Structure formats: C-alpha cells, structure tokens
Amino acid sequence: MDCPSEIKMIEGLFEGDDGVKQMNFNLGDRQITFFHKTDESHILGKLKDVGLEGKQLETREVSENEVVVEDSQIEAKTLKILLGINFTMFLVEIVIGIFAESAGLLADGLDMLADSFVYGMSLYATGKSLSMKNKAATFSGGTQIFLALFILFEAVRRFFVGSEPVSILMMSISLMALFANVSCLGLIHKHREGGIHMQASWIFSANDVLANTGVIIAGAFVYFTGSNIPDLVIGIVISIIVLRGGFSILKLAKAKA
Structure with a gap:
C-alpha cells in the first residue's frame, strides 16, 4: 500500500465478503491485517486481481474478543x-x-x-x-x-x-x-x-x-x-x-x- 486511496479500493473489494470480518491498515509498513474465516488464498487472489500483489507475513488463530474496530x-x-x-x-x-x-x-x-x-x-x-x-x-x-x-x-x-x-x-x-x-x-x-x-x-x-x-x-x-x-x-x-x-x-x- 502506498496511498490512502488504496485503502478505499480494498475496503470496496471486500465489502459484503462474509469471509472477511475486519481489516486493519498500516500505511507506514504497507501492511494489512485481515480478520477472516476464509482461506488465505482467497484474499491474496482478490488483491492480485486488482493489481495489488503481496505476500503473507504470518497467520494465527484469534478469539472473537480480539477482533476490534480500527476507528x-x-x-x-x-x-x-x-x-x-x-x-x-x-x-x-x-x-x-x-x-x-x-x-x-x-x-x-x-x-x-x-x-x-x-x-x-x-x-x-x-x-x-x-x-x-x-x-x-x-x-x-x-x-x-x-x-x-x-x-x-x-x-x-x-x-x-x-x-x-x-x-x-x-x-x-x-x-x-x-x-x-x-x-x-x-x-x-x-x-x-x-x-x-x-x-x-x-x-x-x-x-x-x-x-x-x-x-x-x-x-x-x-x-x-x-x-x-x-x-x-x-x-x-x-x-x-x-x-x-x-x-x-x-x-x-x-x-x-
């Protein structure tokens, strides 16, 4: 990620996607944290389709109480x-x-x-x-x-x-x-x-x-x-x-x- 406009594009990309529950953006490190119930390849594939290729840094299970809103x-x-x-x-x-x-x-x-x-x-x-x-x-x-x-x-x-x-x-x-x-x-x-x-x-x-x-x-x-x-x-x-x-x-x- 290199600009806030990409955040809006990604938010729109996953809007209505039941597999993705929440996204936290870090512009400084150009990273996104996804809270999801779908396969990682589904997320990476959708990003690739709009020219936003990236790589997965890590994945781990979290409890429902760890999912918090960005704002x-x-x-x-x-x-x-x-x-x-x-x-x-x-x-x-x-x-x-x-x-x-x-x-x-x-x-x-x-x-x-x-x-x-x-x-x-x-x-x-x-x-x-x-x-x-x-x-x-x-x-x-x-x-x-x-x-x-x-x-x-x-x-x-x-x-x-x-x-x-x-x-x-x-x-x-x-x-x-x-x-x-x-x-x-x-x-x-x-x-x-x-x-x-x-x-x-x-x-x-x-x-x-x-x-x-x-x-x-x-x-x-x-x-x-x-x-x-x-x-x-x-x-x-x-x-x-x-x-x-x-x-x-x-x-x-x-x-x-």
Whole structure:
C-alpha cells in the first residue's frame, strides 16, 4: 500500500465478503491485517486481481474478543461527547420540568437519561467484539423500553391528578434540547453505518429530535389554549417514540447476532 486511496479500493473489494470480518491498515509498513474465516488464498487472489500483489507475513488463530474496530478511538471520543450532552440536558429538563409541571419536559428528560445509559454502554462496547456490541445494544434497548413505560405511567397519572405546565419554559428548554440533539446527530452522522452500538446511537438521537420538536409544539398549544392536555399528550407520544426506539434496537441486535 502506498496511498490512502488504496485503502478505499480494498475496503470496496471486500465489502459484503462474509469471509472477511475486519481489516486493519498500516500505511507506514504497507501492511494489512485481515480478520477472516476464509482461506488465505482467497484474499491474496482478490488483491492480485486488482493489481495489488503481496505476500503473507504470518497467520494465527484469534478469539472473537480480539477482533476490534480500527476507528474505536474516534468512536469513543464521539460517544463521550454525546454522553456529556445528553446527561447535561437530562439534568436541565428534569429540574425545569418539575418546576414547570410539564410532563413533556419530564418525559424528554427521562429520554435523555435513557440515551445517556445507551452512550455509556456504547462506550463500553467500542473496540469490543461483535458479540459484546450486541449485548450492549440489547441492554440499551431494554433500558429504553423500561423508561418508556415509566414515562407513560407518569403522563397518564397527570391526567387524573392535574397539572399547570408553564408553556414558556416548555418551549425555551425544548428549543435548547433540540439544538443539543441536532448537534448530536451531526457528530454521529458519519458513524451511523458503523457497528451495532453506533447505529443504536443514531436511532436514539433521531428520536430525540422528534421528541424535542413535539414538546415545542405542545408548549405553543398550552400557551394559546391554557389547557394542560397538549403537554400530557406529548408525554404519551414521547413514551411511544422511546418504546419504538427500544424495540428497534432489540430487533437490530437480533439481526446482527
């Protein structure tokens, strides 16, 4: 190998090849480490077909846990930022949600907490084997479902006990959360087709943008109507979004297993 463009060509060459699980590139030494379940001649033959002849330096058996992703450090840095943003917004929305008596803000805050758990588990999974990533995604999906049921219970409870949500706080804090989640989407965008844990992170951030927008709209309805019903409705809607996200992650983990 003598240039980064060859990396892209080799990645494309083995894309969809079930026999090759992962490739680590070393431009300085012009070497590639293949993690594969196919015969070595298959790999060397495909390289030769595109004019990239080489020789095999060594081969050895490795366990599944030794197979790690090349860009794990980049993923870990991204996930740390996502974790920080979501946990900060969780604290803000929970505190203001209690003060503003807003089921929508409380629901959105708990959604942020669920995502914080997800990113924490994804950090644990980064650099781990596929099986570990699947376990992290399964835990993340289960966490989403559990917290969604709690959100649903709280929203329904307020239909009976009553509430007086402060619409201005609903809209302003949700606008802040929307900006935070759009930033998260920007950070995770280039990783959205990566490992199962990064795909899960993309789904969560996309769901959060929808939830934030819903709370802003609900806040506007509360402001103009003086009714608490829009706030309670968005609380239920968010719980459904979180539930769907949780089940999507479980389905994705099962498909990748």
